[in-house]
Amino acid sequence: MIEMKNICKSFGSNLVLDDVDLNVESGKILALLGENGAGKSTLMNILGGVLSSDQGKIVLDGQEVQFHTPSQSLHKGIAFIHQELNLINDLPVYENMFLSNEIKKNRFSLDMNKMIQETQEIFDKLQIDLDPKAMVSSLDASYKQFVEIARALMMNANYIIMDEPTTSLTGPEIERVFGIMRKLKKQDVGIIFISHKLEEVMEICDNYTVLRNGKMVACGETKSTNPHELAKHMVGHEVRSDVLHREVDDNNKVVLKVEKLSNDKDFEDISFEVKEKEVLGITGLLGDGRSELFLTLFGDTPNYTGKVYLNDKEIKIKNIHSALHNDIAYVPKNRKENAIISDMNILENGTLVSLGRYANKLGMIKKEKQCEEFEKEKQALNIKMGKNSDLITSLSGGNQQKVVLSKWLLSRPKVLILDNPTQGVDVGSKEEIYDIIHELAEQGVAIILLSNEAQEIIRTCNRTLVMFHGKIQGELRGADMNDHKIMTLATGSKLENANNEVSQ
Numbered sequence: 001m002i003e004m005k006n007i008c009k010s011f012g013s014n015l016v017l018d019d020v021d022l023n024v025e026s027g028k029i030l031a032l033l034g035e036n037g038a039g040k041s042t043l044m045n046i047l048g049g050v051l052s053s054d055q056g057k058i059v060l061d062g063q064e065v066q067f068h069t070p071s072q073s074l075h076k077g078i079a080f081i082h083q084e085l086n087l088i089n090d091l092p093v094y095e096n097m098f099l100s101n102e103i104k105k106n107r108f109s110l111d112m113n114k115m116i117q118e119t120q121e122i123f124d125k126l127q128i129d130l131d132p133k134a135m136v137s138s139l140d141a142s143y144k145q146f147v148e149i150a151r152a153l154m155m156n157a158n159y160i161i162m163d164e165p166t167t168s169l170t171g172p173e174i175e176r177v178f179g180i181m182r183k184l185k186k187q188d189v190g191i192i193f194i195s196h197k198l199e200e201v202m203e204i205c206d207n208y209t210v211l212r213n214g215k216m217v218a219c220g221e222t223k224s225t226n227p228h229e230l231a232k233h234m235v236g237h238e239v240r241s242d243v244l245h246r247e248v249d250d251n252n253k254v255v256l257k258v259e260k261l262s263n264d265k266d267f268e269d270i271s272f273e274v275k276e277k278e279v280l281g282i283t284g285l286l287g288d289g290r291s292e293l294f295l296t297l298f299g300d301t302p303n304y305t306g307k308v309y310l311n312d313k314e315i316k317i318k319n320i321h322s323a324l325h326n327d328i329a330y331v332p333k334n335r336k337e338n339a340i341i342s343d344m345n346i347l348e349n350g351t352l353v354s355l356g357r358y359a360n361k362l363g364m365i366k367k368e369k370q371c372e373e374f375e376k377e378k379q380a381l382n383i384k385m386g387k388n389s390d391l392i393t394s395l396s397g398g399n400q401q402k403v404v405l406s407k408w409l410l411s412r413p414k415v416l417i418l419d420n421p422t423q424g425v426d427v428g429s430k431e432e433i434y435d436i437i438h439e440l441a442e443q444g445v446a447i448i449l450l451s452n453e454a455q456e457i458i459r460t461c462n463r464t465l466v467m468f469h470g471k472i473q474g475e476l477r478g479a480d481m482n483d484h485k486i487m488t489l490a491t492g493s494k495l496e497n498a499n500n501e502v503s504q
């Protein structure tokens with residue numbers, strides 16, 4: 001058992017953890033919950049030896065331990081799987097499994113066969129069907145998670161910290177990861193599961209601990225609570241769960257129209273339109289081509305065929321510059337790789353796309369105007385941050401995501417494409433983002449919301465397109481937009497099949 005007792009931690013004058021206790025039992029899954037910036041990652045970084053606490057102690061199986069480096073923590077059987085996975089895409093799986101821990105034949109060469117064999121053995125133990133020689137770049141996101149989990153076990157981890165492991169996964173992949181977590185539980189491994197997805201917490205976790213503003217505010221067994229109560233602990237007040245979208249008049253002007261759009265490999269024959277005041281959902285499963293489709297509309301792949309119209313006028317989107325010129329904005333998925341510039345500060349990240357508006361005739365930026373506009377977005381999105389000049393990386397994941405959103409909102413788009421915009425965002429902030437989406441829609445912006453979460457689509461969108469293998473498998477609206485029908489289309493079936501199943 002791990003006991004973290006009276007942990008305190010400050011960054012400068014910012015008290016981030018205030019006398020926090022946390023217990024992790026072997027063979028149990030503990031949910032660590034809290035709003036963005038509540039202190040979850042900081043607490044886990046202390047357990048994982050990445051940071052030192054200012055006060056408090058860690059007791060492992062009755063003995064006090066001190067970790068000053070991640071390897072000291074790992075040595076005591078605690079593995080940390082970070083949200084942004086630490087795998088090297090251009091190496092095979094087995095080499096990733098033994099990174100910096102390689103098995104050598106002699107001083108000059110590695111024992112590849114032994115590494116492959118040991119990797120296979122651990123995969124067999126976890127019943128993971130994966131070739132150790134496969135390149136990591138060829139794996140889908142859930143298999144990358146499996147490799148990280150298997151690597152943790154190979155290092156004899158008795159406890160595994162999983163920081164938002166399901167954020168970029170779709171339904172069936174999440175179930176696969178949960179399958180492995182259940183097996184680990186049976187092998188008496190203790191797991192700390194950080195997540196903002198409360199339904200998942202209820203499904204997989206035994207216990208929960210909630211942090212709010214650096215304090216532990218609630219803990220207990222998941223079987224005696226519910227997502228609503230957990231959300232309330234997290235944000236300190238009631239969180240709504242009702243349907244938010246409003247009806248859109250069929251006569252509203254079409255803002256964006258796409259006709260028979262195809263590229264060579266990712267999507268084919270895509271036609272749809274988005275009307276003024278509409279929030280159009282796009283969903284599906286991994287490999288459905290939706291991100292590639294909308295990256296094309298943002299100028300990423302100019303050699304598409306088909307036509308794109310903005311306000312009835314045909315436009316050719318040759319590159320990102322022409323997308324911006326046509327007031328198309330794109331909030332990408334995968335924040336760390338595609339959305340933030342980690343060497344820039346918060347203000348620079350938040351205003352990058354709208355800089356032209358703050359420049360004087362000589363091209364010099366009027367700092368006061370830049371700060372003033374960013375301040376409005378900061379307030380509207382409730383971004384928890386220190387100074388504008390702090391690096392974006394000093395913010396918690398969810399607050400970084402809000403800065404990315406502010407960057408695109410400040411560009412004042414006509415079409416706003418949001419690819420999983422609430423990834424890593426807490427339950428309360430999600431609602432704030434949904435409100436902003438609807439306000440923008442009300443102002444006439446055409447919104448396209450790409451999401452892995454059926455519930456997000458159902459609550460916020462007027463209608464949704466469901467994609468399967470690069471094609472639109474179907475469209476759902478009104479009462480037809482439900483989990484069952486979305487999943488039926490997303491797995492390539494026709495709706496008649498869903499209706500039959502329902503009536504059986």
Ligand SMILES: Nc1ncnc2c1ncn2[C@@H]1O[C@H](COP(=O)(O)OP(=O)(O)OP(=O)(O)O)[C@@H](O)[C@H]1O
Pocket residue numbers: 011016034035036037038039040041042043384385394395396397398399424426
């Ligand atoms: N290296 C750092 N320097 C300064 N402040 C930091 C640093 N790391 C974290 N913080 C601050 O500590 C607070 C807690 O951050 P932490 O990352 O632990 O939150 P979190 O609960 O994991 O949030 P999220 O759900 O958004 O990931 C935040 O206010 C963050 O800005």
